[in-house]
Amino acid sequence: xxxxxxxxxxxxxxxxxxxxxxxxxxxxxxxxxxxxxxxxxxxxxxxxxxxxxxxxxxxxxxxxxxxxxxxxxxxxxxxxxxxxxxxxxxxxxxxxxxxxxxxxxxxxxxxxxxxxxxxxxxxxxxx
Amino acid sequence: xxxxxxxxxxxxxxxxxxxxxxxxxxxxxxxxxxxxxxxxxxxxxxxxxxxxxxxxxxxxxxxxxxxxxxxxxxxxxxxxxxxxxxxxxxxxxxxxxxxxxxxxxxxxxxxxxxxxxxxxxxxxxxxxxxxxxxxxxxxxxxxxxxxxxxxxxxxxxxxxxxxxxxxxxxxxxxxxxxxxxxxxxxxxxxxxxxxxxxxxxxxxxxxxxxxxxxxxxxxxxxxxxxxxxxxxxxxxxxxxxxxxxxxxxxxxxxxxxxxxxxxxxxxxxxxxxxxxxxxxxxxxxx
Numbered sequence: 001x002x003x004x005x006x007x008x009x010x011x012x013x014x015x016x017x018x019x020x021x022x023x024x025x026x027x028x029x030x031x032x033x034x035x036x037x038x039x040x041x042x043x044x045x046x047x048x049x050x051x052x053x054x055x056x057x058x059x060x061x062x063x064x065x066x067x068x069x070x071x072x073x074x075x076x077x078x079x080x081x082x083x084x085x086x087x088x089x090x091x092x093x094x095x096x097x098x099x100x101x102x103x104x105x106x107x108x109x110x111x112x113x114x115x116x117x118x119x120x121x122x123x124x125x126x127x
Numbered sequence: 128x129x130x131x132x133x134x135x136x137x138x139x140x141x142x143x144x145x146x147x148x149x150x151x152x153x154x155x156x157x158x159x160x161x162x163x164x165x166x167x168x169x170x171x172x173x174x175x176x177x178x179x180x181x182x183x184x185x186x187x188x189x190x191x192x193x194x195x196x197x198x199x200x201x202x203x204x205x206x207x208x209x210x211x212x213x214x215x216x217x218x219x220x221x222x223x224x225x226x227x228x229x230x231x232x233x234x235x236x237x238x239x240x241x242x243x244x245x246x247x248x249x250x251x252x253x254x255x256x257x258x259x260x261x262x263x264x265x266x267x268x269x270x271x272x273x274x275x276x277x278x279x280x281x282x283x284x285x286x287x288x289x290x291x292x293x294x295x296x297x298x299x300x301x302x303x304x305x306x307x308x309x310x311x312x313x314x315x316x317x318x319x320x321x322x323x324x325x326x327x328x329x330x331x332x333x334x335x336x337x338x339x340x341x342x343x344x345x346x347x348x349x350x351x352x353x354x355x356x357x358x359x360x361x362x363x364x365x366x367x368x369x370x371x372x373x374x375x376x377x378x379x380x381x382x383x384x385x386x387x388x389x390x391x392x393x394x395x396x397x398x399x400x401x402x403x404x405x406x407x408x409x410x411x412x413x
Binding site for chain 1: 157308314354
């Protein structure tokens with residue numbers, strides 16, 4: 001099954017790496033580097049999975065998480081961060097993030113998490 | 128992030144475990160606790176060592192609030208079993224958490240075992256403790272931290288007991304530095320709650336234009352991530368003495384990728400000396 005996935009990271013290289021790899025797996029990807037534009041898109045469209053950086057200019061990943069969960073509670077949100085702290089991890093999970101991944105990570109780690117999110121989506125649809 | 132923590136029975140291993148638990152708590156890393164007993168692989172595993180590994184695993188898991196722990200609980204009656212000659216492991220058990228935690232014991236020569244396990248699991252970081260005695264003991268087996276740091280395909284953090292310093296010295300200024308290395312420094316800056324000093328090398332008091340450009344880029348990179356970097360210009364011939372004043376730093380991070388200018392200047396015997404004698408922890412980035 002092909003998933004619709006949004007990737008939001010203000011570092012271009014992250015979106016590029018993930019997009020190339022996940023598209024090979026047959027998923028449809030939209031990569032954003034500007035949080036405000038990503039928010040506009042999220043208001044207009046529901047994704048199966050959103051992968052977002054936490055620390056960005058103007059808007060935090062936590063705000064992205066809150067927006068997604070308000071509008072599309074079934075969407076799985078994966079948080080990535082280069083500045084991991086206990087507080088951020090807890091806040092992300094309390095607010096409904098599916099998983100939390102610290103940089104540096106290998107593409108394989110994200111793919112494994114996407115697979116887990118995919119399984120959770122399938123279970124959600126059955127239940 | 129996947130972290131391999133190499134452990135023996137010395138006090139520094141217990142200390143390292145506590146610090147890495149904080150890193151794991153922050154990053155939700157997949158963890159492998161690798162205990163190494165310096166015996167022959169065909170000899171029996173001493174109960175004393177499995178008891179030490181039990182204690183390490185318990186102590187590690189006790190660092191987490193159970194409601195938010197990324198790892199499953201330690202289960203009673205889940206003994207180590209020999210899966211191959213000289214390799215013992217505990218099964219993950221049904222109460223697995225969202226992140227992986229593997230616990231293994233191997234018997235044999237430590238550095239070879241650590242490198243083999245790191246390659247097998249594809250970890251991002253190897254962490255091992257080390258005391259600050261002159262020869263940096265780590266089981267009988269020579270300078271294990273140095274050999275691991277020199278040969279590993281991933282970054283290696285050699286942890287010393289904490290100093291009061293709250294600064295990280297980063298020798299990073301080559302243009303080929305990897306994104307993963309910059310990110311690892313960010314995580315360390317968060318973990319050590321430390322400011323960042325970035326070294327720029329000068330020759331006859333002149334800073335090359337390319338180095339200046341790179342330093343500017345690194346400064347912007349960290350500033351935009353709300354980490355305050357300080358640039359320290361150091362004359363090439365003074366670098367060793369500068370680094371030797373390590374009481375100022377809680378961590379010395381050095382990029383040692385194949386293209387690294389520091390690898391050329393700070394050749395192997397000096398890196399070995401740094402790891403052995405420094406009172407600061409040392410992070411060798413790849």
